[in-house]
Amino acid sequence: MIHALLLSTLLASAGALRPRTVIVTGATGKTGQAVVRELLKDDQTTIRCFVRNETKAKEVLPEHPRVRIGPVDLEDPENVEQRTLDGDADAVVWCATGLASDGSTLIDQISLPTLAKALPKVSRDAPPNCVMLSSAAVTRPGWSSRKQKKFERSYDIPIVRLNPAGILGKKLNAEKKLARATPAFCVVRPVGLNDDWPRGRPVFSQGDVAVGRSNREDVAAVLVAALDAADARGKTFEMATLKGYPPPSSYDDAFGALAYTPSRRATAATYALVQQLLPGVEQDPTRLEMGRRYEEVDSGAVDRERGAAATDREKAVAAGAAEGMKS
Numbered sequence: 302m303i304h305a306l307l308l309s310t311l312l313a314s315a316g317a318l319r320p321r322t323v324i325v326t327g328a329t330g331k332t333g334q335a336v337v338r339e340l341l342k343d344d345q346t347t348i349r350c351f352v353r354n355e356t357k358a359k360e361v362l363p364e365h366p367r368v369r370i371g372p373v374d375l376e377d378p379e380n381v382e383q384r385t386l387d388g389d390a391d392a393v394v395w396c397a398t399g400l401a402s403d404g405s406t407l408i409d410q411i412s413l414p415t416l417a418k419a420l421p422k423v424s425r426d427a428p429p430n431c432v433m434l435s436s437a438a439v440t441r442p443g444w445s446s447r448k449q450k451k452f453e454r455s456y457d458i459p460i461v462r463l464n465p466a467g468i469l470g471k472k473l474n475a476e477k478k479l480a481r482a483t484p485a486f487c488v489v490r491p492v493g494l495n496d497d498w499p500r501g502r503p504v505f506s507q508g509d510v511a512v513g514r515s516n517r518e519d520v521a522a523v524l525v526a527a528l529d530a531a532d533a534r535g536k537t538f539e540m541a542t543l544k545g546y547p548p549p550s551s552y553d554d555a556f557g558a559l560a561y562t563p564s565r566r567a568t569a570a571t572y573a574l575v576q577q578l579l580p581g582v583e584q585d586p587t588r589l590e591m592g593r594r595y596e597e598v599d600s601g602a603v604d605r606e607r608g609a610a611a612t613d614r615e616k617a618v619a620a621g622a623a624e625g626m627k628s
């Protein structure tokens with residue numbers, strides 16, 4: 302029996318050494334580009350970038366024999382299925398997002414389940430072959446009023462207040478569709494992606510109470526690490542970057558400690574902890590306006606009253622974000 306266990310362990314770790322092809326959707330986006338660069342570090346990995354605009358892709362993606370660029374219409378599941386089956390494809394890192402031309406459905410909802418089903422099946426104890434970039438806060442608009450009150454400092458925050466184009470609920474729906482399409486999934490939900498936030502230690506949590514900042518390169522590293530981690534399979538978690546700590550040499554222990562379904566008690570403890578890890582000294586996300594930094598709360602440049610309606614300034618920022626999702 303020990304031999305069978307040893308063999309499966311060896312095979313699992315050998316998986317990463319085998320030549321493989323990974324599809325990246327949304328590869329021209331900022332996080333998508335970081336994922337492509339991260340995947341390139343493994344010289345056994347070929348990357349197929351599914352893009353809408355090949356001209357743009359050639360401008361922003363590295364010119365490399367292991368980076369292939371092809372046009373795909375993510376609004377068209379048949380095209381997605383066909384393009385997936387047309388070439389090698391072992392796994393996907395899904396970084397695409399945006400509203401379809403109907404103006405209400407996310408392309409994730411339309412094509413992510415199709416792509417997941419078009420990939421080769423993997424064995425039960427293998428790592429996930431479908432890793433999705435989602436977002437923290439996707440469940441929060443649906444919280445009960447009791448839960449909103451209990452976790453107020455995770456609920457009364459700009460993205461939940463404004464929820465441009467109802468994106469949070471749509472992302473959550475896409476996550477659910479993915480989990481129904483394949484057991485070999487992993488969903489990574491970063492908190493506030495911020496280009497000014499330095500690399501650091503990605504810290505995972507569950508229960509969707511996390512607030513704070515994530516560095517894009519850190520998010521990319523976690524998405525790619527999940528592809529090789531059997532312990533990341535079937536799991537959904539939030540991440541934030543803790544500034545001042547180096548990235549770890551391996552995420553395996555952190556993946557292993559994650560639950561398939563976090564308990565209520567664990568979520569309450571997580572909430573207490575993540576609030577202490579917030580940037581700045583005031584550490585009160587309810588005082589933030591959308592598009593502002595925690596440091597601006599500290600300096601007094603922003604001081605929103607808890608529970609107040611969205612300001613005109615944040616409505617404008619949110620409207621811009623919703624508009625951006627259409628292109």
Ligand SMILES: *[C@@H]1O[C@H](CO)[C@@H](O)[C@H](O)[C@H]1NC(C)=O
Binds near residue numbers: 357
């Ligand atoms: C594709 O990208 C190029 C270069 O960024 C840009 O000039 C062009 O307008 C884009 N085409 C479409 C259809 O968006």
